[in-house]
Amino acid sequence: MTAIDVAARLSRLNAVRKSVAVTDLILRSELQGGQTRLRLFEPAHAAVDLIGWLQQNRPEVEAALLQYGGVVFRGFGGDGNGLFQGLVKATIPDIQPYMEGATPRTQLGEGVYTSTEFPHDQTIAQHNELSYVMRWPMKICFACRTAPAQGGETPLTDVRRVLANLDPAIVQQFSERGWMLIRNYGNGLGPSWRKAFNTDDLDEVRRYCAQSDIALxxxxxxxxxxxxxxxxxxxxxxxxxxxWFNHIAFWHPSSLPEPVRQGLLAQFAHDALPYATCWGDGQQIDDGIIAHINAAYRQATLVTPWQQGDMVLLDNMLIAHGRNPFQGPRAIVVAMGQPYVPAQAAHPTWDRTK
Known part of the structure; x- marks a missing residue:
């Protein structure tokens, strides 16, 4: 055996030892609440290189995402941009811009945004990000820069369980009829069309809508x-x-606090509300059905407090997220990507001429 052969074998052996050592330095457990479970990864000691571990163990993380729908990285010291951007780069190919956005966010650069900037006393209901677009992100990642003193959790819901919790008769109706989202821009109660479509040119909006099966x-x-x-x-x-992948309950008027709902309906017709959902044929969905859907979400939801430096990677088609009210400073950042276009992009019964 030549000196070159010996060096090569030693190099391979050291690589194997390094891989085993890094793997053994990660502690694995579960977070569970309701019907949702997440995989939790924690370092065995403070010197663990998370990004290096991810580069060697990405298949394990991908398998955990498919099984659980989400993984939490806790205790790695990631309270700034560097570690979070490294996590995003290692796990999310093709960062996606926030197209057809519906909530106020601040772009922080390199595909990173603030979480929704709603007032601290408001709840954000469970939803899968951009379920209504034709090209949605398969992955979404959150990081906690500042954990709130009280509340402010990001509830997480396995939407496989939500579908199983629903009355089969209701599921059948939605399978046949689909759902419609109606949005009105320019009333001062949501983002402008310029903000939502990332353009100042109405002709670009026309082209986008024509390509995305949106009636304008x-x-x-x-x-x-x-x-x-x-x-x-x-x-x-x-x-x-x-x-169960949609915003049906999220934007239905009955999901609003009653004083807000009554105030909006006193000012706007149903199809003139800033946001409204209905059956795919335009008929209004009964409030009782929406209450049933919201109960199915609650039954499946995991709520766990943020810890400083937590990073959460979700399969956006498997796990819905929301936000609880909070007190004190709260800073959560988010990135999303790995865009996916399904074969059945729009509902098969949709006729834009009606």
Whole structure:
């Protein structure tokens, strides 16, 4: 055996030892609440290089994402941009811009945004990010820069369990009829169309809507209305599982606090609300059905407090997220990507001419 052969064998042996050592330095456990479980990764000591471990053990993380829908990295000291951006780069190919956005966020650069900037006393209901677009992110990642003193959790819900919790008769109706999202821009109660579509050119909005199976009405330079019909149930492209993937309850008027709902309905017709959902044929969905859907979410939801430096990677088709009210400073950042376009992008019964 030559000196070169010996050196090569020693190099391979050292690589194996390094891999085993790094793997053994990661502690694995579960977080569980309701019907949702997440994989929890923690370092055995403070010197663990998370990004190096990810580069060698990405198949394990991907398998955990498919099984659990989400993984939590806790205790790695990631309270700034560097570690979070490293995590995003290692786990999310093709960072995705926030197209058709519906909530206020601040872009921090390199595909990183603040979480939704709603007032601290408001709840954000469970939802899968951008379920209503034709090209949604398969992965979404959060990081906690500042943990709130009280509340402010990001509840997480396995939407496989939500689908299983629903009345089969209701599921069948949505399978046949789909759901419609109606948005009105320019009333001062949501983002402008310029913000939502990332353009100042209405012709670009026309082209985008035509390509995305969205019916567009233009009233003037500021006021437009969009309607889009989507399936309520999707099939995961890797696991082939069926999931409850939509914003049906999220934007239904009955999900609003009653004083807010009554105030909006006193001012706007149903199809003139900033956001509204209905059956795919345009008929209004009964409030009782929405209450049933919201109960199915609650039954499946995990709520756990943020800890400083926590980073959470989710399969966006398997896990829905939201936000609880909070007190004190709270800073959560987010990135999303790995865009996916399904074969069945729009609901098959959708007729934009009606």
């Amino acid at each position: 009405e233009i009233f003037d330079e500021e006021h437009i209305r969009t309607r889009q019909v989507r399936p309520a149930i999707r099939q995961h492209p890797v696991s082939a599982e069926h999931v």
